[in-house]
Amino acid sequence: MNTVLWIVFYPFIAFFIGIMYMGYSRKFNARVERRYGPSWIQPFYDIVKLMTKRTNISHGWMHDISLLMLLGGTLATLMFIPVPGFSYFAGYGDMLVIMYLILVPSLGMALGVGETANPNGSIGISRALMMLAGYDVPFVLSFIGMGMLNHTTSMFDLIQIQQSNGIASWGIVTNPLLGLAALFALQGMLGEKPFEVYVAPHEIATGPMSEMGGKFLGIMFITHAITIFLELTIFINLFLGGAFTWIGLIVKQLIVFTLVLSVNIVFGRYRVDDAMRFMWKIPGSLALLGIILIIFQQLRS
Amino acid sequence: MKKQITQRNAWDKVLAKLTKRSLWMLHYCTGCGAIELPPTMTARFDMERFGVLPMVTPRQADLLLITGYLSIKTLKRIILSYEQMQSPKWVVAFGSCTINGGMYWNSYATIKRLDMYLPVEIYIAGCMPRPEAIIESFTKLIQRIDEGKANSWKDYYTNYDFYRKNQERVFGKIETYNDIKADGEKFDIQQP
Ligand code: SF4
Numbered sequence: 283m284n285t286v287l288w289i290v291f292y293p294f295i296a297f298f299i300g301i302m303y304m305g306y307s308r309k310f311n312a313r314v315e316r317r318y319g320p321s322w323i324q325p326f327y328d329i330v331k332l333m334t335k336r337t338n339i340s341h342g343w344m345h346d347i348s349l350l351m352l353l354g355g356t357l358a359t360l361m362f363i364p365v366p367g368f369s370y371f372a373g374y375g376d377m378l379v380i381m382y383l384i385l386v387p388s389l390g391m392a393l394g395v396g397e398t399a400n401p402n403g404s405i406g407i408s409r410a411l412m413m414l415a416g417y418d419v420p421f422v423l424s425f426i427g428m429g430m431l432n433h434t435t436s437m438f439d440l441i442q443i444q445q446s447n448g449i450a451s452w453g454i455v456t457n458p459l460l461g462l463a464a465l466f467a468l469q470g471m472l473g474e475k476p477f478e479v480y481v482a483p484h485e486i487a488t489g490p491m492s493e494m495g496g497k498f499l500g501i502m503f504i505t506h507a508i509t510i511f512l513e514l515t516i517f518i519n520l521f522l523g524g525a526f527t528w529i530g531l532i533v534k535q536l537i538v539f540t541l542v543l544s545v546n547i548v549f550g551r552y553r554v555d556d557a558m559r560f561m562w563k564i565p566g567s568l569a570l571l572g573i574i575l576i577i578f579q580q581l582r583s
Numbered sequence: 584m585k586k587q588i589t590q591r592n593a594w595d596k597v598l599a600k601l602t603k604r605s606l607w608m609l610h611y612c613t614g615c616g617a618i619e620l621p622p623t624m625t626a627r628f629d630m631e632r633f634g635v636l637p638m639v640t641p642r643q644a645d646l647l648l649i650t651g652y653l654s655i656k657t658l659k660r661i662i663l664s665y666e667q668m669q670s671p672k673w674v675v676a677f678g679s680c681t682i683n684g685g686m687y688w689n690s691y692a693t694i695k696r697l698d699m700y701l702p703v704e705i706y707i708a709g710c711m712p713r714p715e716a717i718i719e720s721f722t723k724l725i726q727r728i729d730e731g732k733a734n735s736w737k738d739y740y741t742n743y744d745f746y747r748k749n750q751e752r753v754f755g756k757i758e759t760y761n762d763i764k765a766d767g768e769k770f771d772i773q774q775p
Contacts, residue, residue: 308631317629324634327604331645334598336670337770339642402640487639495642495669 288368293357293508299532300507301325303514306536307543314547325503332500339495341398348394349501355386356505356512363515364438366527376435377425380516387505388414391490398493406489409554410480416561417470417477423569424464428453428520431576437516441524453521459572461521466565468538470557471513474546477561479554514538595731603728604634606721608675609644609668611661614651616678616711623714633721641667646724647701651711652680652687653694655753662750665701665739666761670772672736673704675720678711685710699749702735702742734774740767741774 304325312319321327340346362375362383388410395403429435431453432443444451454461470477480489494502514535518524522538525531552560610620623630624637638644641664649661665674676697679685684695697703704727707720727733739746743763750757766772 312629312631316626318632319629320631320634320636321604324605327601327634328607330598331602331605334602336772337766338669339667483639488643491643492640493642499643 285368285370288370289361292365292368293360296360296508296511297504299535300509300511301329303510303535303539304503304507306539307546310540310543311547325507329500329503332503333497335496338497340498341493344397345394345498348390348392348397349498351390351393352387353501353505355383355390356508358386359383360508360512362437363512364441364519364524365515366525366531369438373436373438377429377437377440378435380437381422381425385414387509395490395493400493402487402492403490405486406480406482406492409482409486410490412554412558413470413473413477413480413561416558417467417565419562420463420565420569421467421471423566423573424460424467424520427457427460427569427573427576430573430580431457437519441519444523445526449523452523457572457576459568459575463565463569463572464517464521465538465541466561466568468513468517469542469545470561472510472542474542476545476549476552477557478546478551479557482551485551510539511535599729599731603725606633606635606646606673606724607638607644608635608646608648609638609641609664610648610650611657611664612650613653613657613661614678614680616650616680619711619714619717620648620650623717628714628718630718630721633718633725635721641665642669644668645672647672647674648677649674649681649697650677652678652685652690653697654692655694656692658694658700659754659757662700662757663759666759666763670736670740670770671733673724673733674701674735675705675707675724676703677707677717679708680710682706682708694753700746700753702738702746704733704735737772737774739763740772743767 301323305320305322308324309319309322359380361371362380392407392411395407428440432440434440434443440453444453449455473481481491482489486492491499491502515531517538518531518534522534525534610617612620622628635646641647645668647661647665647668653661665672674697676682680687680693681697681703684690684693687693688695694700705720705724707716709716724733740763
């Protein structure tokens with residue numbers, strides 16, 4: 283019974299927390315630029331407005347279905363992420379499942395944007411998939427590294443191992459190189475600058491979103507809110523020892539998110555090939571180095 | 584004839600309270616007035632306080648800001664952009680050039696009155712209006728949305744023949760990509 287309740291309400295909780303982070307990011311940017319900034323729940327107003335638009339233009343059924351794929355893929359991934367109080371599905375699917383499912387939303391978006399036949403959208407989506415190939419390398423390598431270090435691929439076991447011994451057993455302490463690589467990958471996954479190449483409002487008119495209006499854009503916003511929650515939680519579960527309570531989780535998420543936003547606000551945008559090269563060169567080699575260290579450790583012991 | 588609904592119900596009022604806080608604008612920088620927009624957006628006057636945010640494509644925008652004189656060539660693009668926007672949508676016309684031609688009254692290449700071609704919600708008078716005036720117009724628009732009076736966009740659906748006639752007088756036959764009347768029937772848009 284408890285599990286059923288969690289399955290129903292977990293997406294809503296993730297959505298509301300995610301939307302708070304979206305508001306926080308806009309307020310944060312405004313305050314750094316010495317503006318007063320919008321209200322804290324501005325993204326909520328935006329989503330209400332988008333979902334209650336009177337007209338909607340659909341470019342065919344693929345366009346409609348792709349957004350369901352976007353939202354559905356994100357929700358499916360969310361179910362496999364253990365959080366305090368809910369780890370039912372995490373027992374059935376390990377990190378490899380998450381690695382697969384996290385690709386579904388991008389592919390869904392690619393199908394739908396292709397259907398709208400907007401050149402800006404096509405450029406945007408090709409950049410998004412290129413960025414995906416970029417940040418997936420350090421992301422997957424740090425996944426593999428953590429798995430090798432702890433002899434498990436289950437995210438739930440990883441959390442328990444990290445919680446066994448306080449801060450000293452957190453992933454970021456036992457293997458800082460992998461943690462750093464994953465932090466870079468996180469920046470790319472959240473689409474913040476300097477890896478914001480596929481939104482790029484001044485360059486390609488928000489890329490994948492350029493032909494989306496009304497409810498379509500609303501669903502994209504909802505998905506983005508959930509994605510923020512999801513990706514921050516993955517990072518925390520892998521490297522910051524998960525969390526015992528929801529308060530602890532939110533505090534950790536806020537700290538990591540503030541770090542990401544602070545990088546976002548001071549950097550410009552990379553060119554897409556530069557972003558890709560950076561992702562493979564620096565975080566990629568950091569992660570590789572981390573894995574090599576782990577292999578040596580394990581050979582010696 | 585169908586009974587016209589004049590009373591707004593409670594749900595509409597709640598929605599108006601929420602949606603008025605989020606207006607995304609597409610600024611069509613045609614005239615000199617556009618130079619007043621950067622200070623309005625950035626730290627000095629900060630229009631994001633009111634939830635007004637610049638957006639880049641017409642599909643996402645609710646607000647079309649027309650900043651100054653409109654040449655006949657630009658008008659055609661503006662009409663195409665306007666028809667791509669999703670309702671409810673509002674046009675804010677900026678500067679005396681859009682009201683009566685302003686100092687381009689004698690020009691052969693500009694139009695004089697914008698509201699012959701598109702339904703204008705709010706005019707900002709002045710040549711050129713200061714950022715305070717722009718902010719004032721946004722708050723005015725927010726107030727009108729709250730009161731349920733900002734319905735000029737419905738006019739384009741119900742009174743399309745008038746606008747189309749004027750547009751064709753300027754351009755001759757033009758090709759637009761949306762069937763406005765069919766859309767209006769599909770989404771059931773009538774004057775309140
Ligand atoms: S009203 Fe004045 S400032 Fe505005 S476009 Fe016309 S001439 Fe320029």
